[in-house]
Amino acid sequence: MNARLESMIASAKDAWTAAQNNGRVKINVTVDTSSIAQGADATLGALREAVRANNLAADVQVTGSWGFCWMEPCVAVRSAAGTRTVLYANVTEDRVPEFLQRVVVDGGDMPELALGVVEGNPTAEIPLLADHQFMKGQVRRLMANLGTTDPGNVDHYFAHDGYAGFGMALEMDAEAIIKEMLDSGLGGRGGGGFPTGRKWDFLRNATADPRYIICNADEGDPGAWVNRILMEGDPHLIIEGMLIAALAAHSTEGYIYLRYEYPLAIERMQHAVDQAYERGLLGKDILGTGKDFDLFVFKGAGSYVCGEETGLINSIDSYRGMPRIKPPFPAQAGLWNKPTNVNNVESYANAPLIIRNGAQWWSSVSDQKEKGTKMFTFSGQVNWPGCIEIPFGPKVRDVLDQYAGGMRDGRKCKGFQPGGPLSGMLNAADLDLTLTLDPYREKGMFLGSGGIVFFDETACIVDMCNFFLAFCEDESCGRCTTCHGGTQRAVEVIRRIQNGGGRETDVNIFEQLVTTLVWSNCLHGQFAPTAIKTSLKAFRDEWMEHIVDKRCRAGVCPGLIRYVVRSQGDPDLPKAEDICPTRAIYQDDGQYAVDDALCIRCGACKEVAPNGMEVVDAIVQVVPAGAAAAG
Numbered sequence: 001m002n003a004r005l006e007s008m009i010a011s012a013k014d015a016w017t018a019a020q021n022n023g024r025v026k027i028n029v030t031v032d033t034s035s036i037a038q039g040a041d042a043t044l045g046a047l048r049e050a051v052r053a054n055n056l057a058a059d060v061q062v063t064g065s066w067g068f069c070w071m072e073p074c075v076a077v078r079s080a081a082g083t084r085t086v087l088y089a090n091v092t093e094d095r096v097p098e099f100l101q102r103v104v105v106d107g108g109d110m111p112e113l114a115l116g117v118v119e120g121n122p123t124a125e126i127p128l129l130a131d132h133q134f135m136k137g138q139v140r141r142l143m144a145n146l147g148t149t150d151p152g153n154v155d156h157y158f159a160h161d162g163y164a165g166f167g168m169a170l171e172m173d174a175e176a177i178i179k180e181m182l183d184s185g186l187g188g189r190g191g192g193g194f195p196t197g198r199k200w201d202f203l204r205n206a207t208a209d210p211r212y213i214i215c216n217a218d219e220g221d222p223g224a225w226v227n228r229i230l231m232e233g234d235p236h237l238i239i240e241g242m243l244i245a246a247l248a249a250h251s252t253e254g255y256i257y258l259r260y261e262y263p264l265a266i267e268r269m270q271h272a273v274d275q276a277y278e279r280g281l282l283g284k285d286i287l288g289t290g291k292d293f294d295l296f297v298f299k300g301a302g303s304y305v306c307g308e309e310t311g312l313i314n315s316i317d318s319y320r321g322m323p324r325i326k327p328p329f330p331a332q333a334g335l336w337n338k339p340t341n342v343n344n345v346e347s348y349a350n351a352p353l354i355i356r357n358g359a360q361w362w363s364s365v366s367d368q369k370e371k372g373t374k375m376f377t378f379s380g381q382v383n384w385p386g387c388i389e390i391p392f393g394p395k396v397r398d399v400l401d402q403y404a405g406g407m408r409d410g411r412k413c414k415g416f417q418p419g420g421p422l423s424g425m426l427n428a429a430d431l432d433l434t435l436t437l438d439p440y441r442e443k444g445m446f447l448g449s450g451g452i453v454f455f456d457e458t459a460c461i462v463d464m465c466n467f468f469l470a471f472c473e474d475e476s477c478g479r480c481t482t483c484h485g486g487t488q489r490a491v492e493v494i495r496r497i498q499n500g501g502g503r504e505t506d507v508n509i510f511e512q513l514v515t516t517l518v519w520s521n522c523l524h525g526q527f528a529p530t531a532i533k534t535s536l537k538a539f540r541d542e543w544m545e546h547i548v549d550k551r552c553r554a555g556v557c558p559g560l561i562r563y564v565v566r567s568q569g570d571p572d573l574p575k576a577e578d579i580c581p582t583r584a585i586y587q588d589d590g591q592y593a594v595d596d597a598l599c600i601r602c603g604a605c606k607e608v609a610p611n612g613m614e615v616v617d618a619i620v621q622v623v624p625a626g627a628a629a630a631g
Helices: 003-020 040-053 093-105 154-159 164-169 174-184 196-204 226-233 235-249 263-278 309-316 345-357 359-363 396-402 461-475 481-498 506-517 523-527 530-538 540-547 573-579 604-608
Strands: 025-030 058-063 075-078 085-088 114-119 212-217 253-258 294-299 340-344 373-380 386-391 413-418 451-456 561-565 585-588 591-594 613-617
Touching: 003 154, 003 164, 025 040, 040 058, 040 093, 075 093, 085 093, 154 235, 154 263, 164 235, 164 345, 174 196, 174 235, 174 345, 174 359, 196 235, 196 340, 196 345, 212 235, 212 309, 212 345, 226 235, 226 263, 226 345, 226 373, 235 253, 235 263, 235 340, 235 345, 253 263, 253 309, 263 294, 309 340, 340 345, 345 359, 373 396, 396 413, 396 451, 461 481, 461 530, 461 540, 481 506, 481 523, 481 540, 506 530, 506 540, 530 540, 561 591, 573 585, 573 591, 573 604, 604 613
Parallel strands: 025 058, 212 253, 212 340, 253 294, 373 451
Antiparallel strands: 025 075, 075 085, 085 114, 373 386, 413 451, 561 613, 585 591
8 A cells, every 4th residue: 555645544543543542521413414404503512512611521523424314413422431332312402411411421321312322232221223223234334434433534534444445546557446346246326327337447448638537416306315415424435436436547637516505515525625635635646656636526506407417517517507419428528528437426435445345345245236235315204214324125115114214193105206306106016116226217217316205195196296397397408398398388287287177188198298208308308207107107096086076185286175164163273364374364253264265275274273274175066956865
């Protein structure tokens, strides 16, 4: 290994060991976008202030996410003796004084907030974290440092063998690096599954210079945040992977294309890049090896189609973010018309693990065609929205029950949506599909980058299609009329159905749109109607109920429902009257009523007065006179 790099790793390990054995309590606070949304910043500030004010022998540190996103803020406490670490959840700002008193000052536990013992002996009240339902079966490789290291401290990364894979790659030629990647079976983690090593080889064999590599961190699918978890929790892992890719492809310049809506990820990635430059890992003559590689963090402007590699390239090129027509492919003419590779965040992050531990070790965790581990996020109407890392292969039903905690409020799963708005929807009968690529390809869908959204009977399929198609319409780059106009027509038809104007010919219109949009210039237009196509197969009865019966069973579609007062005695009705934005709820002679002409179906009244307000069908079927007697 390079002597300078070996020295940095050794020094960092010594410093880490000394810090862990300095006789002070270690308090690690998860600070990422999910935890900040639940008050982690306030918890962190309160912990630091209380430790300082009380002169406690404790070190407070920021760390990445454990994946328990629904239970943030999470705080791990390691004893002064270094023999025991316990992970706690829901440590809100108001709980900090009692938490510090019991856990740090008294040296005890707080079982009511404990998730489990990370290291050390469990107790009757606090079992091992490894035995927690959420942790069983996980194989944390990409997430190994999350919860342990400070993402803003490069020495913490060095101390856990960070950049050792790059050091080993420096002693390999490009062909050997690519062979190791191919032997591992690593496929693209953005949903395509194309062999990463082969992609790097295409760039290695390109005939023009310079050659560029790009990390696609434009994670825009609703319900997916696996890339954000990695960038906010272990940014140097991604940088190291890009350095290895640069060696394999003979590239001297790279870009991390980050979506603008990820401010914390941008901040931490940029800080990590700056640190890598300071340590001589980036720039000219890296570590005295004669290798050059410059890396830049590039902020996207919020365009969803920039998740497509050529749209992303156009954006960096200072053009409008719209996908190019292929060929030529990026490996021949990409950024500034020079050879370019674009890989997903997870694809790069796996490279250091493969080089450091070997292809056989990396692939042995899975007996599926897809090798290695994959990060998934679960959200929607589930009990546990969170992030996990598991080998490919388990059934969707099993991960729903084990890792997402089942459906909220004991309801049954109606269906799920993998792969983002371009992928489509499946019903509960498909919960036995495995988390591998082929089952979804066979249905004209894709698994995507790892976000899976579950929904129950309270969700309306037509309304969900409206959301996805409106999103696709809004995010269409406008380059081809097929996509731009086709998504507009689809949204118009869906909204007409939602407003009570459905026609039986609408199904034929949808089928025509599906067959027409396949001629769009890029995948955005080609897959935009997938939600309609798949839902017409899986939930056709619900579509026909909207179109023919003019009824929305979920009570969501505005033209098919109305709000009425169910219980005049509900004490929350005054709140419903106050919150109504159009004053549709009023009192008449002491009785509450709803002026349907003013009601905009916002649902606010039902939220504040669920027992007093009721959603009913807008169209009441009138029974002909004498029909009841005749029956």
